[in-house]
Amino acid sequence: MDVDPELIAYIVSMVLGILSIVLGDKYVKYKQKFADTEKVTVKISAALKAISDAIADDRITPEEEKAIVEHWKNVIK
DSSP: OOOHHHHHHHHHHHHHHHHHHHHHHHHHHHHHHHHHHHHHHOOOOOOHHHHHHHGGGTOOOOOHHHHHHHHHHHOOO
């Protein structure tokens, strides 16, 4: 039984095409999730920095308190 090389190439091309569609869609989805995670990490970092700056002198002023609350509200959103 002879196997036609063109038939094998056609089947392999179809399989690779289907894989590229499926994996390409997942790549876009997970790339966006990673970008969203990165944004949340930056917001948490800013909130923790605000807390760190506020407690550096062992006292939290009303302005520092407002800044801390605003940073954490931003994280929660």
